[in-house]
Amino acid sequence: MSHEVLVLNSDYEPLNVCNLRRAVVLLYLGKADVLHTHDDEAEAHLLTGEGDALPSAPSVLRLRYHVKRPLPDLKLSRRSIFARDNNTCQYCGVQTRDLTIDHIVPKRAGGGMQWDNLVACCRRCNMRKGDKMLHNSGMKLSRPPKRPRYVPYISLTKYINGTKNEVWRDYLPVFHDVGGADNYAATA
Ligand SMILES: [Zn+2]
Known part of the structure; x- marks a missing residue:
């Protein structure tokens, strides 16, 4: 309880x-x-x-x-990305606590730390995608990542x-x- x-x-x-x-x-x-x-x-x-x-x-x-409180900031963090993505790998759909963060556009290619470039990703998919661009990886996102509009x-x-x-x-x-x-x- x-x-x-x-x-x-x-x-x-x-x-x-x-x-x-x-x-x-x-x-x-x-x-x-x-x-x-x-x-x-x-x-x-x-x-x-x-x-x-x-x-x-x-x-x-x-x-x-x-x-009275001002509207809070929505902080970009590993935890908030995992929360947004419901602890689910955004490539294969597995739900696990053992997740990592994938840069959709890799850092090497200039991909940044933004809500729309970061997704929860299982280790297997992370290995598979590696440093590739999404269109070269043969992988698909289950939904386009966005900054949540609702800020609790x-x-x-x-x-x-x-x-x-x-x-x-x-x-x-x-x-x-x-x-x-x-x-x-x-x-x-
Ligand atoms: Zn996966």
């Missing part, structure tokens, strides 16, 4: 994912209300060890006040993992440029 808690702004914008301890502090200070709990009653009984079970652990909180307040990785949680999903805007949105479509 996950003890991660989704924190929403007062206008329901997802702000953060925090741990249970931080969530309890927010509640204790009266700064937030519980919208959803983990409905794992067994766990709640386990915690108290007696009949009068504590309410189960919060899963989604909403702040009582509005946090929470990190792209947390956003995409969050879309796998049925309760959280209702609060996470659907966005089709990132891997999580594909999961959403597949399971909705």
